[in-house]
Amino acid sequence: xxxxxxxxxxxxWGPGPRPSRGPKPGLTLERIVAAAIAIADAEGxxxxxxxxxxxxxxxxxxxxxxxxxxxxxxxxxMVDAAMGPPPDLDAAGDLDAASAPGVAGALDGGGNxxxxxxxxxxxxxxxxxxxxxxxxxxRPRLRAWARALWAAFGRHxxxxxxxxxxxxxxxxxxxxxxxxxxxxxxxxxxxxxxxxALVTVASHLRGLAHQTMAFPPDRPGATEQQLGTxxxxxxxxxxxxxxxxxxxxxxxxxxxxxxGGQGDALDFGLTRVLDGLAHLIDERRTAGRP
Amino acid sequence: xxxxxxxxxxxxWGPGPRPSRGPKPGLTLERIVAAAIAIADAEGxxxxxxxxxxxxxxxxxxxxxxxxxxxxxxxxxMVDAAMGPPPDLDAAGDLDAASAPGVAGALDGGGNxxxxxxxxxxxxxxxxxxxxxxxxxxRPRLRAWARALWAAFGRHxxxxxxxxxxxxxxxxxxxxxxxxxxxxxxxxxxxxxxxxALVTVASHLRGLAHQTMAFPPDRPGATEQQLGTxxxxxxxxxxxxxxxxxxxxxxxxxxxxxxGGQGDALDFGLTRVLDGLAHLIDERRTAGRP
DNA sequence: GTTAACTGTGTCCACCGGACACTATTTCGC
DNA sequence: GCGAAATAGTGTCCGGTGGACACAGTTAAC
Numbered sequence: 001x002x003x004x005x006x007x008x009x010x011x012x013w014g015p016g017p018r019p020s021r022g023p024k025p026g027l028t029l030e031r032i033v034a035a036a037i038a039i040a041d042a043e044g045x046x047x048x049x050x051x052x053x054x055x056x057x058x059x060x061x062x063x064x065x066x067x068x069x070x071x072x073x074x075x076x077x078m079v080d081a082a083m084g085p086p087p088d089l090d091a092a093g094d095l096d097a098a099s100a101p102g103v104a105g106a107l108d109g110g111g112n113x114x115x116x117x118x119x120x121x122x123x124x125x126x127x128x129x130x131x132x133x134x135x136x137x138x139r140p141r142l143r144a145w146a147r148a149l150w151a152a153f154g155r156h157x158x159x160x161x162x163x164x165x166x167x168x169x170x171x172x173x174x175x176x177x178x179x180x181x182x183x184x185x186x187x188x189x190x191x192x193x194x195x196x197a198l199v200t201v202a203s204h205l206r207g208l209a210h211q212t213m214a215f216p217p218d219r220p221g222a223t224e225q226q227l228g229t230x231x232x233x234x235x236x237x238x239x240x241x242x243x244x245x246x247x248x249x250x251x252x253x254x255x256x257x258x259x260g261g262q263g264d265a266l267d268f269g270l271t272r273v274l275d276g277l278a279h280l281i282d283e284r285r286t287a288g289r290p
Numbered sequence: 291x292x293x294x295x296x297x298x299x300x301x302x303w304g305p306g307p308r309p310s311r312g313p314k315p316g317l318t319l320e321r322i323v324a325a326a327i328a329i330a331d332a333e334g335x336x337x338x339x340x341x342x343x344x345x346x347x348x349x350x351x352x353x354x355x356x357x358x359x360x361x362x363x364x365x366x367x368m369v370d371a372a373m374g375p376p377p378d379l380d381a382a383g384d385l386d387a388a389s390a391p392g393v394a395g396a397l398d399g400g401g402n403x404x405x406x407x408x409x410x411x412x413x414x415x416x417x418x419x420x421x422x423x424x425x426x427x428x429r430p431r432l433r434a435w436a437r438a439l440w441a442a443f444g445r446h447x448x449x450x451x452x453x454x455x456x457x458x459x460x461x462x463x464x465x466x467x468x469x470x471x472x473x474x475x476x477x478x479x480x481x482x483x484x485x486x487a488l489v490t491v492a493s494h495l496r497g498l499a500h501q502t503m504a505f506p507p508d509r510p511g512a513t514e515q516q517l518g519t520x521x522x523x524x525x526x527x528x529x530x531x532x533x534x535x536x537x538x539x540x541x542x543x544x545x546x547x548x549x550g551g552q553g554d555a556l557d558f559g560l561t562r563v564l565d566g567l568a569h570l571i572d573e574r575r576t577a578g579r580p
Numbered sequence: 581g582t583t584a585a586c587t588g589t590g591t592c593c594a595c596c597g598g599a600c601a602c603t604a605t606t607t608c609g610c
Numbered sequence: 611g612c613g614a615a616a617t618a619g620t621g622t623c624c625g626g627t628g629g630a631c632a633c634a635g636t637t638a639a640c
Contacts, residue, residue, distance in 0.1 A: 005517055009524065022586020023636040049627065062629085063588050071628065164451060164500060166517055174525070174532055182534040191541025193558070199498065200559035204490065207497030210454060211489070227295060227456055234299065235464070242464055244472040251481025268483070269490035275569045276562030312617020313605035339596065352598085353619050361597065 005168050007069055008076050012170040027059060029067050033077045037156070040078065045158035048078075075162050080170025082156040086179040087148040089141040138281070139274055141183035146201050146270055149176065150209065157213045160206060188284040197277055204269050212265065295458050297359055298366050302460040317349060319357050323367045327446070330368065335448035338368075365452050370460025372446040376469040377438040379431040428571070429564055431473035436491050436560055439466065440499065447503045450496060478574040487567050494559050502555065 010016070011029070036053045050061040050071060068074045153160055169177070177198065184194040232249070239246040300306065301319070326343045340351040340361060358364045443450055459467070467488065474484040522539070529536040 005520060009520060013524065019586070021584070021638055023588085023638095025587065027587095050629085051627080060589055062590080062631095065629075066587060161451065161454060166502065168517060168520060168524070174528075174535065178532040178535045181538050185534045185537070190545055191538035192545060194538045195542055196555055196558040197562070199501070199555055200494065200562055203497030203501060203555075203559060204494045204563075205497065206500060207493030207495065208489065210496060210500060211493060212456065227458060230295060230299060230458060234303065234458070238464075242468040244475045245464065245468045247475070248471050248481035248484045252485055255480055255482060265486055265489055265493075268486040269493060269563075272487070272490055272563055272566030272570065273494075273559075275566035276564070279565045279569070280562065309617070311607050311615065313607095313619085315618065317618090340598085341596080350620055352600095352621080355598075356618060 004069075004072065008073050009168045011068070011073055011077060012080055012168065025066070027057065027063065027067060029077065030081075031057060032064060032067055032074070033081050036074060036078050037082050040082075040158040041156060045075075045161055048075075048158075076167065076170070079159050079162050080172045082159050083152055083170075083172045083176060085172060086176040087144065089144050089179055089183055136278075138183050138187050139278065142180065142201060142277075143270060143274060145176075145180050145183060146205055147266075149202065150205055150266060153206070153209045154213065157209070160210050160213070163206075187281045189281060193280070197280075200277075201270070201273055204273050205266070208266055208269060294359075294362065298363050299458045301358070301363055301367060302370055302458065315356070317347065317353065317357060319367065320371075321347060322354060322357055323364070323371050326364060326368050327372050330372075330448040331446060335365075335451055338365075338448075366457065366460065369449050369452050370462045372449050373442055373460075373462045373466060375462060376466040377434065379434050379469055379473055426568075428473050428477050429568065432470065432491060432567075433560060433564060435466075435470050435473060436495055437556075439492065440495050440556060443496070443499045444503065447499070450500050450503070453496075477571045479571060483570070487570075490567075491560070491563055494563050495556070498556055498559060 032053060035056045036048050039048045039052055039056065050064055053074075054061040054064050064074075068077070180198040180201070181194050184197055187194070189197060235242060235246055235249060322343060325346045326338050329338045329342055329346065340354055343364075344351040344354050354364075358367070470488040470491070471484050474487055477484070479487065525532060525536055525539060
């Protein structure tokens with residue numbers, strides 16, 4: 001059990017010295033991982049099999065085992081490679097998913113709705129902070145971090161399901177964490193709070209993506225909408241059993257767009273989380289002087 | 291594609307009329323689902339195969355297909371059955387995971403740490419609200435809802451992985467949603483906002499559980515701790531590349547407990563989310579009078 | 581030149597979800 | 611009562627999965 005993990009860590013972190021005695025390898029770890037990612041992007045994680053990956057590379061499946069101990073390790077490599085490096089958060093403010101390096105905004109490339117950017121720069125709670133001072137820089141940075149992570153998961157939805165449980169992180173994953181923690185470094189939060197805060201933001205994101213994103217990106221909303229009407233019918237027939245829910249959905253349907261909108265739900269929750277963090281940070285800063 | 295979903299909906303919602311022409315069925319859907327859940331609880335979702343479920347019931351695997359169209363539908367049934375009914379949120383305040391019906395608090399059965407319960411009942415922001423008036427009752431209720439959902443996922447971790455993407459909800463799932471929305475009904479939020487708020491809370495929970503919970507509950511912390519030291523070593527060797535992260539972890543290790551504690555991270559994030567929601571609700575209530 | 585290390589292949593295995601034909605059982609219409 | 615029809619469970623078969631293992635071909639060190 002632990003042997004697997006140290007093995008995975010070696011693969012993720014150590015390039016490994018090239019042994020020079022036998023024939024030259026006709027494959028590289030990078031090519032294998034890239035082929036696997038391409039399959040997963042196009043057809044979902046379930047379509048990634050040793051046979052399939054090897055076939056796409058014109059090799060037999062057993063040859064892959066010269067490079068990768070097993071499928072679990074291949075998946076771990078896929079995840080870290082798919083995440084890529086984190087964006088540069090210092091270009092803050094209107095930094096958005098589309099400005100991350102090499103990002104071709106797979107979904108929701110739009111800007112922040114309803115002035116969220118301004119809110120991120122100003123004092124969130126009562127306007128007592130000077131908008132020009134540094135102390136609130138964490139907010140747009142963390143938001144940009146979250147949106148970039150969201151975009152990354154949008155590009156590789158299978159990465160969500162491939163990152164269950166506690167795992168050994170790869171270099172890219174730690175780079176992401178470093179970038180996020182750095183955004184929180186001068187907030188006055190303790191180290192533990194910084195970690196918890198970042199986990200909170202990431203968890204919100206992952207949970208939402210896990211619930212809303214279609215995993216093999218097949219027909220990007222057709223069946224989803226059909227399913228929405230199915231759920232609506234299900235609920236309408238039983239409005240007496242679910243009164244509050246039916247009322248809320250009727251209200252939502254009457255007043256505005258469908259509540260299942262991904263970007264909307266993301267921004268809503270993200271703003272809530274950031275507001276909550278701002279409150280904590282404010283508490284820490286004003287501690288001692290009532 | 292949609293056929294599967296209507297089929298799933300029928301199985302989840304309609305008991306289906308018992309046809310009376312052939313021999314009496316020796317099995318029931320409930321027994322099959324229960325057997326599958328037992329396997330998943332004990333050995334993880336991957337251990338649930340048609341063969342295995344049928345074998346545990348002393349039947350052949352093909353006989354299961356008389357009751358269930360396929361494995362996907364069985365999984366959907368498992369999820370809804372495993373969730374069970376939501377708790378009664380009216381017994382608020384110190385209502386905790388352990389008081390949910392039939393809950394034998396699998397993990398973190400303890401009470402709210404550091405006075406979170408009191409905070410839930412009082413005005414969250416500045417103490418201007420009267421703690422005895424009803425308007426803030428949503429907060430302890432929503433917290434209780436979240437903790438109960440967390441406990442449910444703790445009892446059946448596999449349910450997290452089995453609920454990817456947009457699905458057709460079962461009766462229990464809609465009961466949970468109804469309970470959550472009911473807690474938010476008199477907050478002044480719009481229907482869409484109530485739905486978004488509940489999705490936010492649930493997403494936070496699911497995301498955190500997805501990242502922290504071990505999925506086959508094998509050795510409930512041994513390897514996890516080993517993995518923690520492995521990550522620590524990984525980070526310590528590269529403290530120059532991850533300065534903020536290393537500093538945060540060092541600080542966390544020096545000041546308090548390990549930052550990976552599940553319950554702690556849950557309460558931290560949950561408090562942040564609830565604070566953010568309280569801020570929104572306050573905004574809605576004080577709207578119009580600056 | 582011999583030898584040892586290494587690469588890729590072919591064969592084999594247990595297991596997976598599921599299609600299909602088949603027998604045994606029960607009940608409805610007559 | 612009796613045949614017909616519908617249902618329940620079984621056995622067999624299929625393509626696919628991850629992976630173990632022995633083997634032949636290639637290359638560099640000695």
